[in-house]
Amino acid sequence: MAYEERSQPASDDRPPGLSPAAAALAARCEAQVNELTRRMARGAFEQVRGYTELPGDVKDVEIAATARHGIRLFLRGAADGSRWDSLEYFQERAAQRAEEGMPLHLLLRTYTLGARELWRALREMAGPGEQQALAELTEALFTATDQVVGAVAESYLDERVALASERHEQNRSRARALLDGRPVVDGSTPDGPVLVLFVRFGTPAATDGPSPVTVRRLLRRVQAALDRAFDTEVLAVLDGDGGHVVVPGVTEPPARLRESLRETAGPELRLAAAAATTVGDVPRAAHLTSEVVRVAAACGVRPGIHRLEDVLLEYHLSRPSEGSARIVAMLDPLDDRPELVATLRTHLEQRQDRRATAHLLNLHPNSVDNRLARIQDLTGLDLADPRDVALTLAALLLRDADTGAVTE
Known part of the structure; x- marks a missing residue:
């Protein structure tokens, strides 16, 4: 996981010391932690769209345990002055939820709704003359929720970025293996036909070339356009100039592919496609598509989708021979x-x-x-x-x- 231990918040971020009245109120409420946790898991959290669809063990064990830990940590810290701002547990759970694919909005709402339910419990527990104590605990709860939600969001997003990067590199490795005619490391070698594309973006570059940020944004948009066009996650090896795309189980590019890529990469886009009957034929198809695009560009054929038939003579003339x-x-x-x-x-x-x-x-x-x-x-x-x-x-x-x- 991408989770790494982060430094504790500075002491200036912590609320001032609580009064004995506020500590006493927190101590009385601590006895209701288990009941309050059940109320959250079975009532408040079910208001969140998508919560009821989560697996039972996630709702009843994982999320409930996190809520219980957070409530007890806050109330015990308020009652006896012990540390309540330790964030590692919440960061680890956030990374776990990210790995499981739980939506971020759902995860964060469990924390904000949990804070609201805790505040309601404190309000119900407060007796006459404890308004100031309740106000102190409310301010402390706001501070704690802000810190926890910030740490949870950061850890969740870090983990999602790490997972996406890992998956992207796995797909690139699969694509490279197929293009080179090597066995796929994870054993997921496709059966049947494979469509191979070669894409050249043709976007004008700055004097020193496009910035890395510009290239990354372009490649993300192109990958998304390819995935939408083929209605699946395609395998691609692309850089700022273009590259190869491998789509197992497909023999023809969809009609919407060209326009989808033109909208993303610009009107100078060039594209060639060739079907490989087996995975062993992928390197040949890859070489053919790149050559068709190269010859079409060199011969002045307008950007677009190129076929071998469009440049048949020129392709023949460009083949090496004894002469x-x-x-x-x-x-x-x-x-x-x-x-x-x-x-x-x-x-x-x-x-x-x-x-x-x-x-x-x-x-x-x-x-x-x-x-x-x-x-x-x-x-x-x-x-x-x-x-x-x-x-x-x-x-x-x-x-x-x-x-x-x-x-x-």
């Missing part, structure tokens, strides 16, 4: 001219539309013509020749594959 090195070498004369490579790539992505190329590169169309002419002079490739266009496209795709470059 790959010679094809890539055709662009070697441009190694020291990155602006010419960018112009060439953009020109091909825009289907050789010089005005569109000029607009994207913030150039005059004549400047684009001059750069294309310089490219032809250096490489000998004529972009008016369909064969040379195919060679140039293959060279760019193969260069990307060799360097792992990501081109949007």
Whole structure:
């Protein structure tokens, strides 16, 4: 559990010493602790939505025991001056409730309702002339409830964060094992088909890249969108650029997936999907989806859901072969001219539309013509020749594959 011992509250947080009258009132009420606990568990707590659905042992044993401990701790401390502000017990119980999945609002209301019932008992017990003693105990009860509720909420949330982090890492480990073709450690290897997705967010990054907080928020939103779209908790290995998603038992992405992810990750999102017939086929499907997205981006296909059929020729041209090195070498004369490579790539992505190329590169169309002419002079490739266009496209795709470059 995420519970760790916390320091006791500073002495300044404790109420001033109680008068003998207040101590006497608390001592008389201490004799009714068991009856008061039963009244809480069987009456007050049942007002809380969802309480009656809890397991019997949780209601009748765990919560009742915590209430009894809290009441006795407060009254005994008020009666004899012993410590009543020890929070470790409540923190441990809060972590346990979090692990069991008890809603936080329900847990906190048991404490606030318990404080109200204790105050009512003190009020009923107070006799004539004990108004000041009751006021002292009421102030002390407010202080104690504030400290306990704060500690309980903190421990509960710490435990939930730890549990979520542990589950997230377990799911990432399962996904990595499936993507790498390794056995799943926990033995939960899926049977039947597996849908593999590759997602590239394509969101513009700041000069130094997006902040870690921004990336974490994006990944949480994307995970939630994926879970909603597939109506299950999917396995994902994602970072700030994107990554792979594995969904056992599914062969096709749902129709709402693209729009759901676009709303979350932006309009530049790219996505490819491939079905693996068995878990052993997952690595192939993973490689295929990432390659389809890479080729689609390099060829200027608009962001969206990409299929292999959409980039079939380009995909074929980007496959290494015995002639790959010679094809890539055709662009070697441009190694020291990155602006010419960018112009060439953009020109091909825009289907050789010089005005569109000029607009994207913030150039005059004549400047684009001059750069294309310089490219032809250096490489000998004529972009008016369909064969040379195919060679140039293959060279760019193969260069990307060799360097792992990501081109949007």
